[in-house]
Amino acid sequence: MGRWSRAVAPVFLDWLGAARRASWLDVGCGTGILAETLVELxxxxxxxxxxxxxxxxxxxxxxPARNHAQFQVADARKLPFADASFDVVASALVINFIAERPRALAEMRRVARPAGLVAAYVWDFAEELSPSAPLRRAMRRLGADVPGIPGTEASRLEALRALFLEAGLEQIETRTVDVCLAYADFTDFWESQTPDYQPTTKIIAQMKPSERTRLMHAVQAALPPGPNGSIEYCARANAIKARVPR
Ligand SMILES: C[S@@+](CC[C@H](N)C(=O)[O-])C[C@H]1O[C@@H](n2cnc3c(N)ncnc32)[C@H](O)[C@@H]1O
Structure with a gap:
């Protein structure tokens, strides 16, 4: 799914408009896609x-960011940094997954300097517009018990705005980021959508071969290939940025 993260990050960073030579914290950095994109841009x-x-x-x-960034194990709810340590505190595709979001936001605000930026984006799970939506929709249509994504309702723009307001942040702005990607063919799509860690992959693994074939046909019907066999569709991220009061 890294290719989707990579597609959103530059649009989000451009929209943030942070000054050059800023100090950044990437909260929930995962494999470092936001960090490496911001090092580049x-x-x-x-x-x-x-x-x-x-x-x-x-x-x-x-x-790729190894020579320009430092990475460490820590939780958003207890950030191991002093107050006002960063110009920009950003989080990509994480906030809905955090169990105590207000606590995480309070920490993000605490480590950002006065007038610094706190910002985030998440896939729009509530409107089923994430990169995994076509597969999840097809599974549901065939009667599979597809588990909900943690924090689905928290992925809405209004929920993000309420969370940032509650954290005492100011000058809140939101936007959606629509990204469209093409997979070379259905195999490319299928392999990328069924990594080991996805709960849906486990459900698919337990299906009878005939059910799995039916599911593949349902997805193919929903995502017809282009003339060269490629599969293209769009996903939506909800983004938010705000300032720490001076
Ligand atoms: C979908 S990945 C996004 C990774 C990366 N930011 C990106 O854009 O590709 C979600 C990440 O959130 C992290 N995460 C989950 N709970 C967290 C928490 N309480 N604090 C910080 N990160 C958390 C996970 O470990 C995972 O790396």
Whole structure:
């Protein structure tokens, strides 16, 4: 799914309009896609990334941003930084997954400097517009018990706005980011949509071969290939940015 993260990050960073030579914190950095994109595009003075998953952090630390960013294991709800440490605190595709979102936001605000930026984006799960939506919709249509995505309702723009307001942030702005991607063919789509860690992959693995074939046909009917066999569709991220009061 990294290709979708990579498609949203530059649009979000351009919209943030952060100054060059800023100090950045990437909260829930995963394998470091936002960090590496901002190193490429935003001329940062420093970049830190945190994520509670040690495997993700070590992948980020080996990745393209390794010479320009520092990555460490930490949770958004307890950030290991002093107050007012960063010019920009940003979080990509994470906030809906956090169990205590107000606590995470309070921490993000605390480590951002006065007048600094706090910003985030998440897939629009509430409107079923995430990159996994076509597969999830087809599974549901065939009667599979598809588990809900954690924090689905929290992915709405209004929910993000309420969360940022509650954290005492100011000058709140929101936008949607629509990104469209093409997979080379159905196999490319299918392999990318069924990584081991997805709960839907486990459900598909337990299907009878005939059910799995029916599901593949249902997805193919919903996503007809282009003339060269490629599969293209769009997903939507909801983005928010705000300032810490002076
Ligand atoms: C969908 S990935 C996004 C990764 C990356 N930011 C990107 O844009 O590709 C979600 C990430 O959120 C992290 N995460 C989940 N709960 C978190 C928490 N409480 N604090 C910080 N990160 C968290 C996960 O470990 C995972 O790496």
């Amino acid at each position: 935003c001329a940062p003075a420093s970049v830190h990334g945190v994520d509670p998953a040690a495997a993700q952090v070590s992948a980020a630390a080996r990745g």
